[in-house]
Amino acid sequence: xxxxxxxxxxxxxSRGDDALGPELCGRLEKWLENRGLAGQVELVEDFQLQIExxxxxxxxxxxxxxxxxxxxxxxxxxxxxxxxxxxxxxTHALPPEAVLQVYVQTESQPPPPAYTLxxxxxxFELGAGLSAAAEAxxxxxxxxxxxxxxxxxxxxxxxxxxxxxxxxx
Amino acid sequence: xxYQLETAANPEKLRRVAIDPVSRVEGHGKVTILLDxxxxxxxxxxxxxxxxxxxxxxxxxxxxxxxxxxxxxCGICPVSHHLAASKAMDVxxxxxxxxxxxxxxxxxxxxxxxxxxxALHFFHLCSPDLLFGFDSDVTQRNIVGVAMAHPETxxxxxxxxxxxxxIIRVTAGKxxxxxxxxxxxxxxxxxIAERDLLLKDVYTMVAWARDxxxxxxxxxxxxxxxYNSFGIFRSNFMSIVGHNGDLDFYHGTLRARDxxxxxxxDGVDYQQYDKYIEEEVKPWSYMKFPxxxxxxxxxxxxxxxxxARVQNCNQISTPFAEHERREFVDYAGGSPMHAPLAxxxxxxxxxxxxxxxIKELLxxxxxxxxxxxVQGERAxxxxxxxxxxxxxxxxxxxxxxxxxxxMANLIVSTTNNNQAMNEAVRHVARRYxxxxxxxxxxxxHIEVAIRAFDPCLSCATxxxxxxxxxxxxxxxxxTQIHALSRA
Numbered sequence: 001x002x003x004x005x006x007x008x009x010x011x012x013x014s015r016g017d018d019a020l021g022p023e024l025c026g027r028l029e030k031w032l033e034n035r036g037l038a039g040q041v042e043l044v045e046d047f048q049l050q051i052e053x054x055x056x057x058x059x060x061x062x063x064x065x066x067x068x069x070x071x072x073x074x075x076x077x078x079x080x081x082x083x084x085x086x087x088x089x090x091t092h093a094l095p096p097e098a099v100l101q102v103y104v105q106t107e108s109q110p111p112p113p114a115y116t117l118x119x120x121x122x123x124f125e126l127g128a129g130l131s132a133a134a135e136a137x138x139x140x141x142x143x144x145x146x147x148x149x150x151x152x153x154x155x156x157x158x159x160x161x162x163x164x165x166x167x168x169x
Numbered sequence: 170x171x172y173q174l175e176t177a178a179n180p181e182k183l184r185r186v187a188i189d190p191v192s193r194v195e196g197h198g199k200v201t202i203l204l205d206x207x208x209x210x211x212x213x214x215x216x217x218x219x220x221x222x223x224x225x226x227x228x229x230x231x232x233x234x235x236x237x238x239x240x241x242x243c244g245i246c247p248v249s250h251h252l253a254a255s256k257a258m259d260v261x262x263x264x265x266x267x268x269x270x271x272x273x274x275x276x277x278x279x280x281x282x283x284x285x286x287x288a289l290h291f292f293h294l295c296s297p298d299l300l301f302g303f304d305s306d307v308t309q310r311n312i313v314g315v316a317m318a319h320p321e322t323x324x325x326x327x328x329x330x331x332x333x334x335x336i337i338r339v340t341a342g343k344x345x346x347x348x349x350x351x352x353x354x355x356x357x358x359x360x361i362a363e364r365d366l367l368l369k370d371v372y373t374m375v376a377w378a379r380d381x382x383x384x385x386x387x388x389x390x391x392x393x394x395x396y397n398s399f400g401i402f403r404s405n406f407m408s409i410v411g412h413n414g415d416l417d418f419y420h421g422t423l424r425a426r427d428x429x430x431x432x433x434x435d436g437v438d439y440q441q442y443d444k445y446i447e448e449e450v451k452p453w454s455y456m457k458f459p460x461x462x463x464x465x466x467x468x469x470x471x472x473x474x475x476x477a478r479v480q481n482c483n484q485i486s487t488p489f490a491e492h493e494r495r496e497f498v499d500y501a502g503g504s505p506m507h508a509p510l511a512x513x514x515x516x517x518x519x520x521x522x523x524x525x526x527i528k529e530l531l532x533x534x535x536x537x538x539x540x541x542x543v544q545g546e547r548a549x550x551x552x553x554x555x556x557x558x559x560x561x562x563x564x565x566x567x568x569x570x571x572x573x574x575x576m577a578n579l580i581v582s583t584t585n586n587n588q589a590m591n592e593a594v595r596h597v598a599r600r601y602x603x604x605x606x607x608x609x610x611x612x613x614h615i616e617v618a619i620r621a622f623d624p625c626l627s628c629a630t631x632x633x634x635x636x637x638x639x640x641x642x643x644x645x646x647x648t649q650i651h652a653l654s655r656a
Contacts, residue, residue: 013346014226014241046345047244051293052285052331106324126242127226 002059003042005152008096010067012047016128017121020068020138021045023130024119027142032149041149049094054103054111062152063114065096066141068121068134075137076119078144080161083111113154115161117141172588174595177203177212198624200615202598208605213598215591215619217456217583227577232258232568237348239564242579245625248282248337249557249582251350252419253564256553258352260440261568263545270538271354276419277530278340278349279555280523283418284374285333286558287475287520290623291381292326295513298617299388303610322384325377329520332367332374336527339363354542364531371528375489378521382493385517389510390500399600400509400593400618403428405461405471406481407585409439409556414483416490416522418556424481425461425471430505433461439554442563448580458588459580470588472507473560474622475515480505485518487525493518509593509621516623557582559623583624593618 009025011018025045032038044056049065057063069077083104084097094102100111119141122131130138148157180203203212223242227235236254240247252275259267267275300319334344341347342357349357389396407425411417414424423437423445437445448457449466460469471477480498485491497506497514530536553564560582567576583590597618601611 012241012244014238044344047247050289050330051327052334054327055331102323102327105320106327108320126222 001039003040004061005041005064005149006056006060006062007041007043007064007066008049008053008056009043009045010048010065014127016123016125017068017131017134018124019130020119020121020134020141021066023138024066024141024145027138028145028149031142031146035150037149040152049096049099051094051099051102053094053099054106057100057103057111057114058107060112062154062157063112064148065099065114065116067096067116067118068124069118070121070124072118072120074120074133075140076117076144078115078117078161080158081114081116113157115157117144172592172595174210174213174599175591180212198619200594200619202602202615204602204607208602208607210598210603213591213595214453215587215594216454217587217624223579224577227566227574230574231572232261232566232574233352233572235566235574236350236352237346240346243581243625246282246286246557246559247345248278248341248347249555249562250564251341251347252279253553253555253557253562254566255350255352256420256555257551257564257566259553260551261548261566262352263547264353264543265545266543267354268538268540268543270358270535271541271543272419273530273533273535274340274355274358274541275350277359277527277536278337279419280526280530281333281336281340283333283523283558284378284520284527285330285337286623287516287523288326288329288333288381290558291385291513291517291520292322292329294623295617295620296322296326298613298620299385299513303614303617325381329374329377332370336367339367351542353544356541358538358541359536361537364536367527368531371524371531375521375524375528378517378524379489379493382514382517382521385514386493386496389514396510397506397508399614400597400621401507402589402592402596403507404589404592405433405464405469406477406505407461407471407473408478408481408561409554410435410482416478416482416485416494416519418478418519418523420555423554423561426481426505428505428507430480433463439563440552442552442554443565446580448584454587456584456587457580459585460588471585472589473582473585474512474558475519476506476509476512477560478556479515479518485522487522487529489525490518490522493521509618512621512623559583559625560585581625583622586622586624590619590622590624593621 007028009021011021013019013022022045025043029043032041044053046053081097081100083101096114096116100114103111119134119137122133147160182205199216201214201216202210204210226242227238230238235258236251239250239254242250255275337347338344339359340357341349349355405425405427407423409417409421410424411421423439423442424435425433427433434445445462446459447462448459450457458470460466461471462469479494485494497518550567555562562582563580565578566574569575594615597614601614605611
């Protein structure tokens with residue numbers, strides 16, 4: 001059975017604060033198990049987003065993309081996103097909005113409501129661990145996820161995204 | 170050694186155009202072009218800010234950890250590093266010949282990666298250029314634009330990617346950070362359910378791969394004036410070739426040919442690679458420039474990747490891909506094809522071969538065997554080489570008596586193509602930019618030439634907000650007079 005919520009956690013565990021996504025994913029996995037919610041949320045961890053991730057959106061009620069960001073206000077931004085067709089592409093990786101658009105084009109239907117949780121990172125060197133600032137941001141993001149996932153509802157996510165300090169890009 | 174347009178005579182008097190970083194190329198790529206007042210091109214350099222911390226990252230780790238850790242060097246081709254490191258560590262543990270099951274499972278993993286990587290490149294990275302043209306609207310030149318204009322093509326790209334990723338998942342144990350390949354073999358075979366799941370779709374994948382070859386063949390042959398000449402330069406080729414000179418992505422011996430197709434060396438055991446290949450350092454680039462020792466710096470540089478492999482082998486072992494190889498060779502007219510845009514055609518031939526190999530392997534019951542590991546006499550040094558999607562990949566390690574890595578040397582595919590990519594960019598700059606007003610469309614020609622090689626810049630960092638494309642025109646005083654941005 002398809003879990004109603006899918007969470008994509010993106011990043012390289014060995015590149016400093018790029019590990020924020022995988023770290024949060026690891027914590028989340030334990031939290032979901034302890035709460036008996038593992039069947040409600042599917043976690044997808046990867047180095048980066050790609051076109052095939054669009055297929056993981058099928059049959060979901062909510063989708064969340066977690067990643068580290070460089071220009072993000074600390075500790076994080078949480079916001080609703082929409083499919084975007086005219087976005088520039090970095091390279092072999094896609095931004096979350098483009099994954100949604102690939103879903104629209106390949107499945108011929110709108111994607112589920114989707115949000116990004118972008119945690120501010122400071123340093124992205126190969127072999128480095130998480131920075132102290134990123135650790136602090138991670139803790140705060142965990143608190144947010146606890147609120148989002150205790151009983152995932154679109155109205156609650158929308159309200160949180162609209163709240164002061166959470167709707168920033 | 171410097172090449173034409175590599176270094177200008179009076180750079181301080183010239184205008185500088187920088188494409189930084191190159192879009193749709195992983196990591197940080199930057200092209201700088203020096204122009205005079207009449208927009209004549211005097212210097213062109215592709216700078217690849219390759220991270221040279223690989224060796225430190227690996228040194229001091231136990232050898233058995235390395236095949237897993239090296240996947241984190243690159244988020245684009247982690248399986249290539251996983252397998253190249255495993256092959257090097259096979260030598261360390263004395264596993265001279267793997268069990269049939271282990272080798273076939275590794276091959277299956279590798280073909281899955283080739284399929285998904287080549288599919289990504291063709292359907293996502295280069296098809297916008299090929300389907301819309303090099304001067305098309307920048308907002309359309311991406312996979313989303315392809316999906317809107319050619320939904321069936323885009324969907325096939327997505328599903329081919331997904332199929333390749335599923336192969337990696339069942340052979341490596343996980344979708345990412347897999348542990349399937351270990352020194353001396355593999356730690357997991359396929360279940361019947363996993364095999365049957367893949368078998369269900371593999372025939373469709375072969376059919377779509379054939380269609381993709383025919384699509385790019387049509388695109389290429391309909392416009393020979395462009396496709397046979399764009400960014401063209403002549404060079405040597407290098408790759409590994411398998412038994413009887415077959416195209417082989419996983420194992421074989423090193424073979425190099427000159428620009429006319431004449432063999433330079435053949436049957437070389439890659440454990441001896443450093444006797445045949447040297448790396449030159451240039452002050453203006455972080456990335457080294459490899460060359461064949463026997464020919465020297467000036468004449469010894471070479472191409473790797475699909476265009477080299479398909480023309481370096483004697484034949485392809487699977488029927489559909491071999492048919493397409495012959496078509497390609499016939500089209501080339503009996504001498505090697507050097508046009509960078511021919512990379513796309515040969516890449517699709519390779520994708521077809523990978524799909525056919527996957528189909529054959531899925532019918533082989535060795536994949537279900539539990540005979541997965543061998544060991545032998547312990548060694549202190551080993552080299553592993555595979556043909557990664559972008560070209561030949563070398564992993565070389567020394568290990569001490571405490572099992573810790575003391576030396577690591579990697580030559581990644583993109584490094585092998587460094588000089589070749591620079592040559593392609595210079596040719597395009599000369600042909601399309603020389604004496605003309607620089608526009609976004611013209612600059613995309615530079616990127617088209619780079620993308621043909623499908624470079625991967627060893628960087629898995631991709632945090633949101635990074636990597637915009639910026640192009641700056643700067644006058645002699647260093648003042649910005651014009652800028653383009655795709656961020």
